[in-house]
Amino acid sequence: MAAPNSQSSSLRREEVRQGRGWEDGSCPGSGQGARENPQCWASSLGVLQWIVESRLKKCVELELHLAGREQAVVRLGIGWIRRDALCQLVLDEHLQHQQELCQQGKAFYVERL
Numbered sequence: 001m002a003a004p005n006s007q008s009s010s011l012r013r014e015e016v017r018q019g020r021g022w023e024d025g026s027c028p029g030s031g032q033g034a035r036e037n038p039q040c041w042a043s044s045l046g047v048l049q050w051i052v053e054s055r056l057k058k059c060v061e062l063e064l065h066l067a068g069r070e071q072a073v074v075r076l077g078i079g080w081i082r083r084d085a086l087c088q089l090v091l092d093e094h095l096q097h098q099q100e101l102c103q104q105g106k107a108f109y110v111e112r113l
Contacts (some may be wrong), residue, residue, distance in 0.1 A: 101107070
């Protein structure tokens with residue numbers, strides 16, 4: 001289907017927003033019923049496609065935004081987990097070093113306040 005020009009599509013959108021036409025089975029701006037006018041069917045289909053596409057676009061944008069926020073939270077959480085794991089490794093290594101020095105009979109210097 002060929003893309004409608006912007007002026008005609010904006011007029012159709014305005015008619016849909018104001019609730020004119022299509023409810024009574026007639027095509028806005030023509031004296032014929034929608035069943036008798038294929039051009040009316042095509043224009044109403046174009047309006048419906050525009051509505052569906054705009055809603056779909058908004059849904060996709062919202063999903064992308066939420067996915068980005070979730071990804072940022074996960075990255076932050078992973079950073080905290082890695083930092084805590086590294087701190088635990090450093091503490092374990094420090095205790096192991098202290099025990100090895102004690103087994104060798106050497107002193108481990110600890111600053112006392």
